[in-house]
Amino acid sequence: MAVKDLCLAGIADSSTLDYIGKVSAVIYLCGCPYRCPWCQNPDLVEKIEGVCKTLSIDSIISALKEDYLIGAVSITGGEPLMQPAVIDLLRELKKETQLCLKIDTNGCYPERLKQALPYLDFFSMDVKAPLDERYGNAIGLPDKWEEAVKNVKKCLDLLKGWDKPKEARTTIIPGLTDKNEEIAAIAGSIKDVGFDYYTLQQFRSGATLDPKYNKAKIPAPALMKELGRAAKEIMPDTIVKIVTQQKGFEEIRL
Ligand code: SF4
Numbered sequence: 292m293a294v295k296d297l298c299l300a301g302i303a304d305s306s307t308l309d310y311i312g313k314v315s316a317v318i319y320l321c322g323c324p325y326r327c328p329w330c331q332n333p334d335l336v337e338k339i340e341g342v343c344k345t346l347s348i349d350s351i352i353s354a355l356k357e358d359y360l361i362g363a364v365s366i367t368g369g370e371p372l373m374q375p376a377v378i379d380l381l382r383e384l385k386k387e388t389q390l391c392l393k394i395d396t397n398g399c400y401p402e403r404l405k406q407a408l409p410y411l412d413f414f415s416m417d418v419k420a421p422l423d424e425r426y427g428n429a430i431g432l433p434d435k436w437e438e439a440v441k442n443v444k445k446c447l448d449l450l451k452g453w454d455k456p457k458e459a460r461t462t463i464i465p466g467l468t469d470k471n472e473e474i475a476a477i478a479g480s481i482k483d484v485g486f487d488y489y490t491l492q493q494f495r496s497g498a499t500l501d502p503k504y505n506k507a508k509i510p511a512p513a514l515m516k517e518l519g520r521a522a523k524e525i526m527p528d529t530i531v532k533i534v535t536q537q538k539g540f541e542e543i544r545l
Contacts, residue, residue: 328501
C-alpha cells in the first residue's frame with residue numbers, strides 16, 4: 292500500500308443519515324484497534340479480503356467530485372483515524388472541493404484527531420461506556436481500559452476548544468450500557484465538552500464480532516427513551532436523541 296493509499300470497504304453515495312442537514316457520501320475505512328464484541332462491522336474490523344480494498348486518495352477524490360448530489364463527506368469505519376493517510380485525504384478534499392467534512396471516531400487517536408480537526412466541519416465521537424474499567428469490556432480489551440480511557444479523555448479535552456458542531460454517541464448494548472446509572476455516568480463525563488448532540492443508538496443483533504451477541508436482545512424503545520431521559524437530565528443544553536429500528540430518530544425532551 293503506497294503512502295497516499297487508503298484501505299476501504301467502499302463509498303456509499305447519498306446518505307441522509309450520516310451528516311445532519313446534508314446529503315453525504317460515506318467512506319467506510321477498514322481496520323480498527325478495538326474488538327468490541329458487539330461490533331456490527333466485523334468484516335471492516337478484521338479487514339476481510341474481498342470486502343476491503345486499496346484505493347489511492349486521488350481516485351477517491353475523483354469519485355467524490357463526480358457525485359453532484361452530495362454536500363458533505365462522512366468518513367467512518369472501522370476506525371478512520373487508524374490510517375495516517377486519512378489526514379492527507381481530508382487536506383486534499385478541503386483544498387479541491389467545497390464539501391463539508393465529518394469524521395466518526397472511537398476516540399483512540401487523540402494526536403491524529405488534533406491533525407484532523409482543522410479540516411472538519413462536523414465531528415462525531417463514540418463514548419462507549421463509563422470512563423472506568425467498564426470501558427475495557429465495551430471495547431473487548433479488558434486489560435487495556437486505562438489506555439483507552441486516557442485517549443478518550445484527551446479527545447474530549449481537544450473538543451472542548453473546538454467550536455464547530457459535534458456529537459457524542461453511545462450504543463446501548465445489553466449487559467454493558469443498558470442501565471440508567473451507566474448512561475448517567477457517561478453523560479456526567481462529557482457534559483462540559485459542549486456537545487451539540489448526544490445520540491443513543493440501539494444495538495442491532497445480526498453479524499457481530501463475537502457470535503455471543505448475534506442473537507442478543509435488542510433494547511426496547513421504552514428502555515431507549517428512559518436512558519435518553521437519564522442523559523437529558525444531566526445534559527439539558529444538548530440535543531439528546533435516540534435512534535431505534537422501530538421509530539428512527541427521536542429527540543428526547545423532559
Ligand atoms: S464498534 Fe468497536 S470494533 Fe467495531 S468499528 Fe467501532 S470501535 Fe471498532
